[in-house]
Amino acid sequence: MPVVSRDELRARIGEVPRVLLGHLPTPVDFCGRLTEAVGGPKIYVKRDDCTGLAFGGNKTRQLEFTIAQGLAQGADVLIGGAGSQSNHSRQLAAASAKLGVDCALVLVRDHKSGSVQGNLLLDDLLGAGVELVDVPTQELLDDAKRALVAKFEREGRKPFVVMQAANRPFGAMGYALCMAEMMDQFDAIGETPTTVVLCSGSCTQPGLIFGKTALGLDVRIVGIRPILWSYDIKDAFLGVLGQMAKILELDVAFDEARIENIDRYVGEDGYGYCTPEGNAALRLMARHEGILLEPIYTAKALAGLIDMVNRGEIGKDETAVLLHTGGTPALFAYAEELLR
Numbered sequence: 001m002p003v004v005s006r007d008e009l010r011a012r013i014g015e016v017p018r019v020l021l022g023h024l025p026t027p028v029d030f031c032g033r034l035t036e037a038v039g040g041p042k043i044y045v046k047r048d049d050c051t052g053l054a055f056g057g058n059k060t061r062q063l064e065f066t067i068a069q070g071l072a073q074g075a076d077v078l079i080g081g082a083g084s085q086s087n088h089s090r091q092l093a094a095a096s097a098k099l100g101v102d103c104a105l106v107l108v109r110d111h112k113s114g115s116v117q118g119n120l121l122l123d124d125l126l127g128a129g130v131e132l133v134d135v136p137t138q139e140l141l142d143d144a145k146r147a148l149v150a151k152f153e154r155e156g157r158k159p160f161v162v163m164q165a166a167n168r169p170f171g172a173m174g175y176a177l178c179m180a181e182m183m184d185q186f187d188a189i190g191e192t193p194t195t196v197v198l199c200s201g202s203c204t205q206p207g208l209i210f211g212k213t214a215l216g217l218d219v220r221i222v223g224i225r226p227i228l229w230s231y232d233i234k235d236a237f238l239g240v241l242g243q244m245a246k247i248l249e250l251d252v253a254f255d256e257a258r259i260e261n262i263d264r265y266v267g268e269d270g271y272g273y274c275t276p277e278g279n280a281a282l283r284l285m286a287r288h289e290g291i292l293l294e295p296i297y298t299a300k301a302l303a304g305l306i307d308m309v310n311r312g313e314i315g316k317d318e319t320a321v322l323l324h325t326g327g328t329p330a331l332f333a334y335a336e337e338l339l340r
């Protein structure tokens with residue numbers, strides 16, 4: 001049962017502070033040749049690699065809301081940080097440039113920070129300050145972000161950490177809207193998506209789940225995890241969902257048992273490393289549809305979709321949507337692994 005109509009959901013989210021950054025709506029493409037090659041469900045791609053903002057990606061929709069939180073608090077420098085090929089950081093740098101605020105990034109000195117390529121190159125071109133930090137994982141960057149905040153405060157500035165847990169419900173708002181946008185598009189096409197597959201570990205999937213639940217849609221949302229966090233991801237998603245309901249003053253009940261976020265496609269080497277299945281999926285998409293994925297998020301999502309079809313976990317009579325969350329500049333930092 002729907003809790004709200006699409007218009008009402010848009011109106012509620014319309015009350016939440018937002019800066020407009022994206023080229024929306026993004027297109028939906030039917031992948032006829034990929035569908036045939038996979039031999040399974042009809043496959044569509046929701047092209048969130050086309051959100052604009054320095055090569056696009058899912059972070060555009062999130063940043064519209066998360067940056068607005070910072071600006072509402074008077075921020076004049078936006079702080080970000082993750083792996084050295086972070087798409088969030090690159091899009092944060094672009095948004096900061098567009099909005100005329102400074103951007104300071106702390107990035108992990110990792111296996112991709114040795115050469116200035118892909119997102120790391122773009123961070124510099126976009127004018128962000130970049131500091132490389134020696135920590136084993138991006139989860140351990142909090143101290144470095146706190147140190148940066150303290151430094152800016154000493155200088156009389158107003159720093160705001162964009163990627164922080166308290167900001168996730170706001171980031172997810174963009175994907176509740178995306179759910180409504182997608183349904184409008186599928187109505188126009190005359191199709192009903194049965195399964196949406198995407199790569200997500202923090203905001204994108206909870207946003208879609210919120211949208212689908214609030215709108216009372218019977219669509220399965222399968223998250224493919226790019227990274228193994230030290231905390232329980234379902235708890236984190238439920239926390240985001242509960243906060244969203246509170247902010248939007250909507251009484252939405254979430255079925256924990258139906259939250260699917262699968263960790264089996266991260267790969268042996270973990271976050272930030274290619275997998276053979278992902279690389280094969282990337283080439284399959286490129287050579288059948290002329291659409292480029294990247295190896296760390298979206299290629300693993302397509303590899304997961306294909307594997308689930310082969311296992312019979314996604315039916316051949318279904319209509320599946322791959323949400324392309326972007327990240328394509330990272331391709332250039334992975335040339336060696338992709339050509340191997």
Ligand SMILES: Cc1ncc(COP(=O)(O)O)c(C=O)c1O
Pocket residue numbers: 057058086087088199200201202203204205226297298325326327328
């Ligand atoms: C290309 C791409 N896809 C998917 C994700 C996952 O996004 P989130 O964890 O915010 O849902 C990210 C960022 O982490 C990304 O850069």
